[in-house]
Amino acid sequence: MAATNVKPQAVTLSNDEILRYSRHLIMPEVGMEGQEKLKAARVLCIGAGGLGSPLALYLAAAGVGTLGIVDFDVVDYTNLQRQIIHSTADVGRKKLDSAAEKLKGINPFLNLQTFETKLSSENAMELFREFDIVADGTDNFPTRYLVNDACVLTEKPNVYGSIFRFEGQASVFATKDGPCYRCLYPEPPPPGLVPSCAEGGVLGILPGLVGVMQATEVIKLILGIGEPLIGRLLLVDALGMKFRELKLRKNLECPVCGTHPTLTKLIDYNEFCGIRGEEKPVESGVPEMQVEELKRRLDAGEDVFVLDVREPHEYQICNLGGHLIPLGDLPKRVNELDSSREIVAHCKMGGRSAKAVQFLRQAGFTKVKNLTGGITAWADRVDPKMPKY
Amino acid sequence: MSTAKIHIPTPLRQYAGKQSTVEVKPGTVADSLSDLLNQHPDLRRHLYTDEGKLRAFVNVYLNDEDVRYLQKEATPVNDGDTISIVPSIAGGKDSDDFQVPIAKVKAMSLPCCSPACCCRR
Numbered sequence: 001m002a003a004t005n006v007k008p009q010a011v012t013l014s015n016d017e018i019l020r021y022s023r024h025l026i027m028p029e030v031g032m033e034g035q036e037k038l039k040a041a042r043v044l045c046i047g048a049g050g051l052g053s054p055l056a057l058y059l060a061a062a063g064v065g066t067l068g069i070v071d072f073d074v075v076d077y078t079n080l081q082r083q084i085i086h087s088t089a090d091v092g093r094k095k096l097d098s099a100a101e102k103l104k105g106i107n108p109f110l111n112l113q114t115f116e117t118k119l120s121s122e123n124a125m126e127l128f129r130e131f132d133i134v135a136d137g138t139d140n141f142p143t144r145y146l147v148n149d150a151c152v153l154t155e156k157p158n159v160y161g162s163i164f165r166f167e168g169q170a171s172v173f174a175t176k177d178g179p180c181y182r183c184l185y186p187e188p189p190p191p192g193l194v195p196s197c198a199e200g201g202v203l204g205i206l207p208g209l210v211g212v213m214q215a216t217e218v219i220k221l222i223l224g225i226g227e228p229l230i231g232r233l234l235l236v237d238a239l240g241m242k243f244r245e246l247k248l249r250k251n252l253e254c255p256v257c258g259t260h261p262t263l264t265k266l267i268d269y270n271e272f273c274g275i276r277g278e279e280k281p282v283e284s285g286v287p288e289m290q291v292e293e294l295k296r297r298l299d300a301g302e303d304v305f306v307l308d309v310r311e312p313h314e315y316q317i318c319n320l321g322g323h324l325i326p327l328g329d330l331p332k333r334v335n336e337l338d339s340s341r342e343i344v345a346h347c348k349m350g351g352r353s354a355k356a357v358q359f360l361r362q363a364g365f366t367k368v369k370n371l372t373g374g375i376t377a378w379a380d381r382v383d384p385k386m387p388k389y
Numbered sequence: 390m391s392t393a394k395i396h397i398p399t400p401l402r403q404y405a406g407k408q409s410t411v412e413v414k415p416g417t418v419a420d421s422l423s424d425l426l427n428q429h430p431d432l433r434r435h436l437y438t439d440e441g442k443l444r445a446f447v448n449v450y451l452n453d454e455d456v457r458y459l460q461k462e463a464t465p466v467n468d469g470d471t472i473s474i475v476p477s478i479a480g481g482k483d484s485d486d487f488q489v490p491i492a493k494v495k496a497m498s499l500p501c502c503s504p505a506c507c508c509r510r
Contacts, residue, residue: 141477184448185445189444189476246453246475328403
């Protein structure tokens with residue numbers, strides 16, 4: 001990991017900085033003293049994506065002296081709907097390079113440290129020790145538990161934000177007397193039965209809303225003003241524009257932050273979350289058909305029944321003219337299918353349709369196959385005019 | 390008639406007739422959850438294990454207090470109270486978390502449905 005040394009900032013403000021931050025300085029809640037605290041602060045942002053974008057932008061604008069960003073990803077076209085630190089011209093570029101350019105553009109006084117690495121049990125502790133506060137905007141359970149545990153062990157507050165479709169959560173974990181993420185959720189959901197494995201997508205504005213809440217909490221912690229979300233879980237419902245708050249308590253028996261902690265060093269978080277690296281994708285073990293073969297057989301007029309197990313709104317984007325039964329409705333509507341016919345099931349990429357094939361085979365269908373790669377493979381290899389999504 | 394209401398989190402709304410809140414009978418938390426499951430049986434496997442225990446990654450709140458710190462499922466629920474179901478969520482970005490091996494597919498009684506479910510990239 002190519003980490004540059006974090007140098008402590010000299011805690012004085014130049015005339016340029018005083019002018020830049022004048023709207024902070026004229027508020028008694030901030031003032032010169034507060035702005036100097038911001039400049040002396042070192043904040044680590046995990047991720048330069050949906051949550052990381054607004055978080056880093058606002059912290060840079062506010063005058064946080066040292067920002068660290070951890071991300072190993074590259075900007076994808078589909079990111080632009082919500083990851084506002086990246087522009088169209090950045091597609092294909094490393095997220096760190098794109099972010100660095102925008103952040104230094106907003107505030108050249110920023111001491112920016114970039115870490116092009118996947119956060120792991122091997123590097124997290126060493127990394128967190130160089131910062132005062134960690135802002136967690138990651139998108140998977142193993143990293144959430146890793147960040148939490150490393151924050152508790154290094155005694156750094158964890159400013160937490162998470163989003164799903166149009167709902168979000170925010171809190172501040174891992175302070176000395178407050179709860180940690182494990183106090184709230186001692187165990188991760190097992191993969192394959194995750195409640196969040198429900199409907200996908202995310203309202204583009206949502207990480208903006210929650211990411212700025214995280215930035216707000218970071219700034220409050222640095223300045224020591226207001227009431228931070230310690231011991232409080234803020235629930236955001238963007239559709240109803242409703243904000244609710246639940247009380248969080250420190251679990252005295254928490255294995256990480258309780259009175260008698262049993263976890264004193266970082267563990268294998270993929271194992272903890274039940275994810276094995278060597279597991280094969282769900283398609284294996286299910287009879288498959290390639291898109292070229294389906295095309296050939298349809299063109300030849302063969303009797304192949306195409307079953308589309310996606311959702312109606314996906315069918316509207318593009319379709320193969322298949323018979324639509326969303327996967328969740330399949331058990332109820334299986335009588336619409338004729339088991340004497342050859343059936344080829346497809347979805348977007350082959351995952352859901354593999355489950356459909358497995359289900360139908362268990363129900364006694366013998367002539368059913370999964371279209372490998374789904375309609376996306378069809379768009380890639382058979383019909384390039386078909387939109388991809 | 391006295392009622393309480395239960396907030397249904399987004400990931401579970403598809404199993405609750407797409408509703409964000411459901412009116413239920415008061416009594417205890419167990420009574421209210423039981424009424425919820427009578428109205429929407431598909432929720433059961435997402436909230437409870439096969440042994441009938443509330444799943445560990447699902448938290449239940451009465452008004453703003455975690456019921457683990459009250460009387461758990463025996464916590465009294467009065468007219469006008471709000472129960473919140475709060476599962477852990479990990480974010481909206483695509484991830485590889487949901488690659489499920491075939492053995493686990495067999496263990497599922499119902500397929501799940503979404504574009505994100507196993508078609509994330």
